[in-house]
Structures are given as C-alpha cells and as structure tokens.
Amino acid sequence: MDDFIAARSQMALSLGFHIIYSCIGMVMPVFMAISHYKWIKTKDQVYKNITVAWSKGVAIFFATGAVSGTMLSFELGLLWPGFMKHAGPIFGMPFSLEGVAFFIEAIALGFFLYGWNRLNTWFHWVTGIVVGISGIASGILVVSANSWMNSPSGFDFMNGKYLNIDPLKAMFNEAWFSEALHMTIAAFSATGFAVAGIHALMIYRNRNVHFHSKAFKIAIIFGAAAAILQPLSGDISAKGAAKRQPAKLAAMEAYFHTQEYAPLVIGGIPDTAAKKVNYGIEIPGLLSFLVHDNFKQQVNGLDKIPVKNQPPIAVTHYAFQIMVGFGMLMMLIGVLYFIALWKKKSWFNKGWFLKMFIWATPAGFIALEAGWTVTEVGRQPWIIQGVMRTSEAVTPMPGIQYSFYLFTFIYFTLSVFVIFLLKRQIQMVPELYDR
Structure with a gap:
C-alpha cells in the first residue's frame, strides 16, 4: 500500500466511523x-425511565464522538498538510464555531446527567434541549466545511496563491444549505430507524413491552418522517451537484454520453472501457427532468469531462444506488408506519410489522455511509473542487500505512467497547425500569 492510498484509506475509515457516532x-x-x-407534562414514570436510559446512550456516543472527532482533527494536519496550509485560513471559521458548540454541548450534558433531583425541573429539561441544539449545530458546521470543499468560495485563486479571503462567504458557500439539510435529515432518519429497530426487537421478544413501545413511537415518528422527507432534500442536492460538480453527477448515474432526454439508470454494472452500463434499467428523460425539471434538456455526461478529472465511476455509482435503494425502502416503511398509526393500529401487534423495523435497523446507516462515499469519492481527484488535487495535498512523510493500521485497530477497538456498553445498557432496561 503506497502512502497516498494509505492516507485516503485512513481518512475514509475515520470518517466512516465518526459519521455514525456524530449522527447518533x-x-x-x-x-x-x-x-x-x-414525563414533565404527564408524570408518567415510564417517560422518565426512557429519558434516563437514553441519556446514558447519549453520554456513550458523546464520549466516542469526542475521541473520533479529536483524532480526525489531528489526521487533517498529519495526512493533508498541503490542504490545511491553504484551506485552513479560509474555512477555519466553521471548525472554530464547531468547537464552541462542542464545549456548550459538553457543559449542558454535564448539567443534564447530574441534574436529576438537583436542578429546577424545567431548567433541567432546558439543559437537555441545549445538548440537542448544540449537537445539531456542530453537525451543520462540520458539513459547512465539507461543502466548501465541494463548492469553494470566499477567496480568489491567482498564480497559485489564495487571496482576498472572506471566511463568511466560504462558510455560507452555495452548497452548504443543501448538504446541511440532506445530512441533518439523514441523521434523523438513520438514528430514528436504528433506535426504533432495537426497541421493536425488545417488543417482539415480549420484554418490558410498555417501556419499549413508548420509546419505539418517539424514535420511529422522527425516523419515518425524515425518511419521507429525504428524497426532497436529495433532489435539491442532486440539482446542486449537476450545477457545481457535473462529473460527480455523471459518475453517480454512470452516465457516459451527453444527450437530450437523458435517461436515469437504475442499478446496472458500469463498463468504463465500453462506456456503457450493463444490466441497468433505463428510464428515458427522467435524468433530464430531475436535473432541469423538463424531460428534453441535455445533461452533460462523462464524455464532456477529461478522463484525468473523472472520479472512480463504479464506486460512485454503486454507492449512489445503495443510498437511493435503502432510502426508498425506509421511505416505504415510513409510509406504512403512518398508515398503521392512522388507520391500521392492529398492525402494531403483528409479528411481520415488528420484524420489518427490526430488519431495517441498520438501513439508515448503510444509506448514510453510501451517501458519504458518494460525496467524497465523487469529488475525486479533487480535495478542493477544481482548485487542488488530492495528490497535491497529501503528506510527504513516509510510513503512512503503519498509521493506517494503528488507527484501524483503535477504531475497531473503540467500536467493540461501544457495542458492549450499549448491549449491556439494553439488557439492564427490564431490571432497572420495569416498575
């Protein structure tokens, strides 16, 4: 493994783990x-028990997210010094603000965890609200920095120098809103389905059904609503990619030839040598409609992009198909849930209905990882779209593969501990809260 591949692999691994911790x-x-x-409004003890149980999960993921996020900040300087040298002064503002949001979240979480029976009831609740708001703000700010890499702004690039830097313009670049919206909805969808799936499993096993039923309802209402809204934010993101990153869009769709009535390809295996997609289902004109809101207008394909500027087509296409496939599955399950809530309440007692949510537990995070792959791999070979190539930013330090092996071991070890702690917490629920 050469140092360039090792550096990219280490960053991919770190982001792949951190995105799960941070979204939860x-x-x-x-x-x-x-x-x-x-609980405050109804005085139903079950809601307090749910809150206490979930707060322990929040503490676990706050700690692991802090560890993985700190490691990522070191990796940016270690692996990509060329990038940080030039980009740091431009997009440093959202990272600085994210640090502020993180500290506020840490303080508020401390108040919340140790405030039971010590603080005013409503003040205690507000500290939990602050934890949620600052957590979401942290995610949006980090995505703002990433969106700048996809849509660089706030500077002039002349003679190899970055001049006239405007941090605010860089922070609120053209892509930040669509990416932040899409990522936030994805976080709610993935986490909602994952939490609901775990509680559905406990209901299916007939363990503390009253507790898990109430917890399931809170989680799945958010998860299902987010899954139904996700295609709308996805449409906004796709239109933005078509405008700012046409190579990414073409790779996502494995769209080789520029044409009118551009077809949307579902599935298929890209053949880059023959410049076609085998075994895919083509829907004529639909890509034109999704990009331009009409079925006729031309969409630029990979034939308009120099080969040296094209991203890895197969990986981007497969990841995009996985993201869309699991997203549509979750949307369908979300619709079925609201139908059950509205007219078919008897479904809640059916084994098949609970199994549907149990099997869908990882669906959101699979879609999330696939979508992140589309975002990052689809931007290649650029680390800053159209300005700096990834190969120009990598560290000249040798032996990066050993760093990759070390970080891989750390992340997998960390994940094992997280799974162990969560499993222990779930198993303790009947013993502690079945009162």
Missing part, C-alpha cells in the same frame, strides 16, 4: 428531550 450524538439528545418533556 446529534439526534439522540432530541429524542431524550422529547421523552423528558412528556
């Missing part, structure tokens, strides 16, 4: 605050 850390405090509010 963004969303679980919101669920916690909802159950806490229900």
Whole structure:
C-alpha cells in the first residue's frame, strides 16, 4: 500500500466511523428531550425511565464522538498538510464555531446527567434541549466545511496563491444549505430507524413491552418522517451537484454520453472501457427532468469531462444506488408506519410489522455511509473542487500505512467497547425500569 492510498484509506475509515457516532450524538439528545418533556407534562414514570436510559446512550456516543472527532482533527494536519496550509485560513471559521458548540454541548450534558433531583425541573429539561441544539449545530458546521470543499468560495485563486479571503462567504458557500439539510435529515432518519429497530426487537421478544413501545413511537415518528422527507432534500442536492460538480453527477448515474432526454439508470454494472452500463434499467428523460425539471434538456455526461478529472465511476455509482435503494425502502416503511398509526393500529401487534423495523435497523446507516462515499469519492481527484488535487495535498512523510493500521485497530477497538456498553445498557432496561 503506497502512502497516498494509505492516507485516503485512513481518512475514509475515520470518517466512516465518526459519521455514525456524530449522527447518533446529534439526534439522540432530541429524542431524550422529547421523552423528558412528556414525563414533565404527564408524570408518567415510564417517560422518565426512557429519558434516563437514553441519556446514558447519549453520554456513550458523546464520549466516542469526542475521541473520533479529536483524532480526525489531528489526521487533517498529519495526512493533508498541503490542504490545511491553504484551506485552513479560509474555512477555519466553521471548525472554530464547531468547537464552541462542542464545549456548550459538553457543559449542558454535564448539567443534564447530574441534574436529576438537583436542578429546577424545567431548567433541567432546558439543559437537555441545549445538548440537542448544540449537537445539531456542530453537525451543520462540520458539513459547512465539507461543502466548501465541494463548492469553494470566499477567496480568489491567482498564480497559485489564495487571496482576498472572506471566511463568511466560504462558510455560507452555495452548497452548504443543501448538504446541511440532506445530512441533518439523514441523521434523523438513520438514528430514528436504528433506535426504533432495537426497541421493536425488545417488543417482539415480549420484554418490558410498555417501556419499549413508548420509546419505539418517539424514535420511529422522527425516523419515518425524515425518511419521507429525504428524497426532497436529495433532489435539491442532486440539482446542486449537476450545477457545481457535473462529473460527480455523471459518475453517480454512470452516465457516459451527453444527450437530450437523458435517461436515469437504475442499478446496472458500469463498463468504463465500453462506456456503457450493463444490466441497468433505463428510464428515458427522467435524468433530464430531475436535473432541469423538463424531460428534453441535455445533461452533460462523462464524455464532456477529461478522463484525468473523472472520479472512480463504479464506486460512485454503486454507492449512489445503495443510498437511493435503502432510502426508498425506509421511505416505504415510513409510509406504512403512518398508515398503521392512522388507520391500521392492529398492525402494531403483528409479528411481520415488528420484524420489518427490526430488519431495517441498520438501513439508515448503510444509506448514510453510501451517501458519504458518494460525496467524497465523487469529488475525486479533487480535495478542493477544481482548485487542488488530492495528490497535491497529501503528506510527504513516509510510513503512512503503519498509521493506517494503528488507527484501524483503535477504531475497531473503540467500536467493540461501544457495542458492549450499549448491549449491556439494553439488557439492564427490564431490571432497572420495569416498575
């Protein structure tokens, strides 16, 4: 493994783990605050028990997210010094603000965890709200920095120098809103389905059904609603990619030839040598409609992009198909849930209905990882779109593969501990809260 591949692999691994920790850390405090509010208003002890149980999960993921996020900040300087040298002064503002949001979240979480029976009830609840708001703000700010890499702005690039830097313009670049919206909804969808799936499993096993039923309802309402809204934010993101990153869009669709009535390809195996997609289902004109809101207008294909500027087509296409496939599956399950909530309440007692959510537990995070792959791999060979290539930013330090092996071991070890702690917490629920 050469140093360039090792550096990219280490960054991919780190981001792949961190995105799960951070998304759960963004969303679980919101669920916690909802159950806490229900306890305050109804005095139903079950809601307090749910809040206490979820707050322990929030603490676990806050700690692991802090560790993985700190490692990522070191990796940016270690692996990509060329990138940080030039980009740091430009997009440093959202990272600085994210640090502020992180400290506020840490302080608020401390108040919340140790405030039971010590603080005013409503003040205690507000500290949980602050945890949720600051967590979501942290996620949006980090995505703002990433969106700048896809849509660089706030500077002039002349003679190899970065001049006239405007951090605010860089932070609120053209892609930040669509990416932040898409990522936030994805976090709610993935976490909602994952939490609901775990509680559905406990209901299916007939363990503390009253507790898990109430917890399931809070989680799946957010997860299902987010899954139904996700295609709308995805459409906004795709239109933005077509405008700012046509090579990424073409790779996502494995769209080789520029044409009118551009077809949308579902599935298929890209053949880059023959410049075609085998075994895919083509829907004529639909790509034109999705990009331009009409079926006729031309969409630029990979034939308009120099080969040296094209991203890895197969990886981007497969990841995009996985993201869309699991997203559509979750949307369908979300629709079925609201149908059950509205007219078919008997479904909640059916084994097949609970199994549907159990099997869908990892679906959101699979879609999330696939979508992140599309975002990052689809931008290649650029680390800053159209300005700096990834190969120009990598460290000249040798032996990066050993760093990759070390970080791989750390992340997998960390994940094992997280799984162990969560499993232990879930198993303790009947013993502690079945009262």
